[in-house]
Amino acid sequence: MKALLIIGDGMADRPLKELGWKTPLEVARKPSMNHLASVGVCGIMDIIAPGVPPGSDTATLALLGYDAFHVYSGRGAFEALGWGIKVLDSDVCFRCNFATIDENFMVLDRRAGRIADADAAKLAESLKAIKISAPLVKFLFANTVQHRAVLVLRGSKLSSAISDSDPGTVGEKVLEIKPLDESVEAKFTAGILNELTQKFHEILKEHPVNKERVARGQPPANIILLRGAGTLPKIKPIGEIYGVDATCVAATSLIRGVCKTAGMHLLDVEGATGTAQTNYMAKAKAAVKALEKSDFVLLHVKAPDVASHDGNIKQKVEVIEKIDRMLAYILNKADLGETYVTLTADHTTSCVTGNHEGDPVPLAIMGPYVRGDDVEEFGERTCAKGGLGRLKGKDLMPILMNFLGKVKKFGA
Numbered sequence: 184m185k186a187l188l189i190i191g192d193g194m195a196d197r198p199l200k201e202l203g204w205k206t207p208l209e210v211a212r213k214p215s216m217n218h219l220a221s222v223g224v225c226g227i228m229d230i231i232a233p234g235v236p237p238g239s240d241t242a243t244l245a246l247l248g249y250d251a252f253h254v255y256s257g258r259g260a261f262e263a264l265g266w267g268i269k270v271l272d273s274d275v276c277f278r279c280n281f282a283t284i285d286e287n288f289m290v291l292d293r294r295a296g297r298i299a300d301a302d303a304a305k306l307a308e309s310l311k312a313i314k315i316s317a318p319l320v321k322f323l324f325a326n327t328v329q330h331r332a333v334l335v336l337r338g339s340k341l342s343s344a345i346s347d348s349d350p351g352t353v354g355e356k357v358l359e360i361k362p363l364d365e366s367v368e369a370k371f372t373a374g375i376l377n378e379l380t381q382k383f384h385e386i387l388k389e390h391p392v393n394k395e396r397v398a399r400g401q402p403p404a405n406i407i408l409l410r411g412a413g414t415l416p417k418i419k420p421i422g423e424i425y426g427v428d429a430t431c432v433a434a435t436s437l438i439r440g441v442c443k444t445a446g447m448h449l450l451d452v453e454g455a456t457g458t459a460q461t462n463y464m465a466k467a468k469a470a471v472k473a474l475e476k477s478d479f480v481l482l483h484v485k486a487p488d489v490a491s492h493d494g495n496i497k498q499k500v501e502v503i504e505k506i507d508r509m510l511a512y513i514l515n516k517a518d519l520g521e522t523y524v525t526l527t528a529d530h531t532t533s534c535v536t537g538n539h540e541g542d543p544v545p546l547a548i549m550g551p552y553v554r555g556d557d558v559e560e561f562g563e564r565t566c567a568k569g570g571l572g573r574l575k576g577k578d579l580m581p582i583l584m585n586f587l588g589k590v591k592k593f594g595a
């Protein structure tokens with residue numbers, strides 16, 4: 184037996200006035216999701232705990248069966264790993280944004296107009312020559328998708344107990360990075376990062392790419408904002424816990440990093456971008472193919488979360504319908520006599536607030552020996568009436584692995 188877990192990032196939502204107080208999932212045309220719900224068993228999940236808004240990283244850890252409160256050590260290392268950087272135990276990693284500031288360091292655009300990859304790559308290249316004044320510390324900087332980038336600090340006596348430079352909102356000044364504890368290491372690390380921020384800015388503000396951007400009427404990417412300092416979490420790979428071979432199909436580096444940490448294989452899929460324009464069908468094909476080799480496959484689609492953060496209700500409904508067509512392909516091509524197919528979201532993302540919210544998410548599992556229930560439609564409210572009731576995110580993996588016969592008996 185095999186298991187496929189499909190995660191629509193931020194796919195759950197709250198009822199919206201614009202949709203007659205229905206959610207995007209409730210109004211979307213989604214025959215395949217409804218089929219899954221009607222033949223399968225449904226429920227809702229508090230991914231972390233009731234009322235706690237999950238990050239995509241902690242949510243994915245939970246959905247892979249880990250206690251995120253226990254193992255989470257910051258976002259940065261997942262981003263770096265997911266981008267293919269080999270992260271060492273002593274490294275401190277950050278998630279970064281190319282952003283736009285004015286001459287007073289006031290943030291004008293946290294995404295530098297969602298700068299194109301080609302521009303970001305040229306800017307990133309020019310930062311490599313920078314030297315840190317502390318001789319034993321090196322840094323690696325890489326642009327990833329659009330305005331996103333990762334920074335890895337490497338050396339001894341570093342600490343992740345430091346604050347962000349990213350103020351999180353437009354109209355505020357870039358923050359000075361501060362130590363969050365009394366240690367020499369935290370103070371030392373904060374000092375290096377403030378120095379790097381200044382040196383990055385000096386190169387970026389004079390860079391020809393930015394001069395061209397300004398000439399074209401685009402915001403210059405003249406600062407790197409840092410956040411989410413993290414180290415490599417120490418977790419036991421899924422393969423060791425359950426004795427399964429596991430594969431991840433995801434474009435987003437954060438999710439790839441989490442899955443890599445969990446010991447999963449990462450697939451590269453042509454046209455999978457982590458945006459609303461991703462190649463849904465290519466991902467579906469890759470997932471079905473991966474099921475030939477792997478016992479457990481995670482298929483992650485970032486698009487609904489992107490639409491929600493932008494408050495774009497219409498786009499959210501459209502991407503849910505695209506995920507439905509992706510699911511149709513999977514249900515058509517996968518060996519359903521041998522496969523448990525699960526659909527859920529990693530968290531609720533509200534189109535009104537543009538934020539992750541702590542509301543539970545819907546869940547449906549279909550497969551050969553699933554005890555079905557009376558739920559006929561996949562949605563936040565319908566699934567609440569399902570046979571799985573209300574679970575925590577970390578309960579899902581044991582449930583799936585039990586279907587695969589991979590959970591050890593407790594007791595005699």
Ligand SMILES: [Zn+2]
Pocket residue numbers: 192193238239240242488529530
């Ligand atoms: Zn997410």
